[in-house]
Amino acid sequence: MSIALIGIISVQVFWIKNTIQITEEQFTSNVRFALAKVSEDIRQREFNDFYNKFADTYKEGQELNKSDIRNYIFEKVDTTKNERFTYSQSIIEQNYKVPTEFFENDSIFFKEIFSKEEFVIQKDILGSGKEEFENSPEERVTKIGRFPKAEKAYLERDFDVYTSRLPIHQRVSNNEITMRLDRELKQKGIETAFKYGIYSNGLATQVKSGYFSKEAGKSYMVPMFADADGNSNFKLYVSFPEKKNFILSSISKILALSAIFILIIIMAFVTALYQLIRQKQISEIKTDFINNMTHEFKTPIATINLALDAIKNPKIVEDKDKVLRYVKMIRDENKRMHAQVENVLRISKLEKNQLDVSKEKVDIHDIIEEAVTHVELLVKNKGGYIKVNLKASLTEILANHFHLTNVIVNVLDNAIKYSLEAPKISIFTENTVKSVTIQVKDQGIGMNKNVQKNIFKKFYREETGNIHNVKGHGLGLSYVKKIVEIHQGIVYVESEKGVGSTFTIKLPLI
Numbered sequence: 001m002s003i004a005l006i007g008i009i010s011v012q013v014f015w016i017k018n019t020i021q022i023t024e025e026q027f028t029s030n031v032r033f034a035l036a037k038v039s040e041d042i043r044q045r046e047f048n049d050f051y052n053k054f055a056d057t058y059k060e061g062q063e064l065n066k067s068d069i070r071n072y073i074f075e076k077v078d079t080t081k082n083e084r085f086t087y088s089q090s091i092i093e094q095n096y097k098v099p100t101e102f103f104e105n106d107s108i109f110f111k112e113i114f115s116k117e118e119f120v121i122q123k124d125i126l127g128s129g130k131e132e133f134e135n136s137p138e139e140r141v142t143k144i145g146r147f148p149k150a151e152k153a154y155l156e157r158d159f160d161v162y163t164s165r166l167p168i169h170q171r172v173s174n175n176e177i178t179m180r181l182d183r184e185l186k187q188k189g190i191e192t193a194f195k196y197g198i199y200s201n202g203l204a205t206q207v208k209s210g211y212f213s214k215e216a217g218k219s220y221m222v223p224m225f226a227d228a229d230g231n232s233n234f235k236l237y238v239s240f241p242e243k244k245n246f247i248l249s250s251i252s253k254i255l256a257l258s259a260i261f262i263l264i265i266i267m268a269f270v271t272a273l274y275q276l277i278r279q280k281q282i283s284e285i286k287t288d289f290i291n292n293m294t295h296e297f298k299t300p301i302a303t304i305n306l307a308l309d310a311i312k313n314p315k316i317v318e319d320k321d322k323v324l325r326y327v328k329m330i331r332d333e334n335k336r337m338h339a340q341v342e343n344v345l346r347i348s349k350l351e352k353n354q355l356d357v358s359k360e361k362v363d364i365h366d367i368i369e370e371a372v373t374h375v376e377l378l379v380k381n382k383g384g385y386i387k388v389n390l391k392a393s394l395t396e397i398l399a400n401h402f403h404l405t406n407v408i409v410n411v412l413d414n415a416i417k418y419s420l421e422a423p424k425i426s427i428f429t430e431n432t433v434k435s436v437t438i439q440v441k442d443q444g445i446g447m448n449k450n451v452q453k454n455i456f457k458k459f460y461r462e463e464t465g466n467i468h469n470v471k472g473h474g475l476g477l478s479y480v481k482k483i484v485e486i487h488q489g490i491v492y493v494e495s496e497k498g499v500g501s502t503f504t505i506k507l508p509l510i
Contacts, residue, residue: 300333371408384423
């Protein structure tokens, strides 16, 4: 399971890493396409502005220089219909020397280019010969148009020379770059903040956004205003401060789903592992419980058998005092077994919420005193004592007299069993705002933090040191916790190894 889990997570991490890498490559490709488009659009816009200044000023219809006219003529004669077809095309060029507004005493040549197409049909009316076409009627169609593309092709030769001498801030503005970059990037699906700057020969120009500075490996570059040979003195750099966040957000849904499924797999693995460990612990605890129960029942059964065998003896049967003593022994051992069975059944009913716990108004001090009388003789036989310091002024609570007495008895019995020497036990009571607090303090062997966490669990018993030799089923404190919770109270323990333990019970007042 561990190897499979590690393998699945490794594959997921590898796949996510590849997805991020592919997304970054796609991002880079889209940015480069967008920058190239922006650079080309800005250069085309500048050239169109440059051309339109001349195209609007020098328009067709002016006097043409005949030396610049290039003619193409095609003629065909149809003898069957006595018709002559004539097609002619003329390319007309008109040159102007135009002063520029960029620098004084500077000018460029602007060339207007026209196309003139003419189609003529003549019919020989008499049909007597070729010379008759000259005076025959004709049909003439003429089309004259301007060639802006050809004009731009001629003008572009001089365009780069003159515009290269202009400062960059006169050729393009921050608003134009921002607008075009924003539009092209959004068309490529890149909707994140960007910064840009134009550099000339490695130095920053006035055209930039904010405090832009190019960073090696983080900025994207495209040449600006490149000439026909692809050379350029200006370079546009663009960077994306939130690039990582944008890339992650673009695959956030995939990442989230992947993380959720990995988490589910880990939770399933941990749950399965926890259940395996828990089942193993329960199995060990139940085995230990069965062994303890067997031992607890074995002793009274053996005692009863011995008492019965003794009574069968003819000498004993005639001795009335001995018979009564053996009968009392059998009755006591029978009560002991009955109490053990009742204890187990009571815990079982508590687990299933089948135990009927009726409540009435009782005095907690009376319950404590009654519980002390149950164990006082046992404490004195071991040479110990129980000190009672009842300081609570408000003592009436709503509780079940029988079960709450058993709670105090169980806590006292626990203190007696886990005292290696003579038991020294102190009982305190005091009031808080809405409750009465009972503390049972002993000077026994104490317990560590791990035992304190598990002491109220069913069947739990510490099996280290001398505690292993103490008789019991690990049910007493589990019963205590259940009964206290039924009474809307809390119980907890504070202990230190080798010093002793203090059990605290808080119950709500009426």
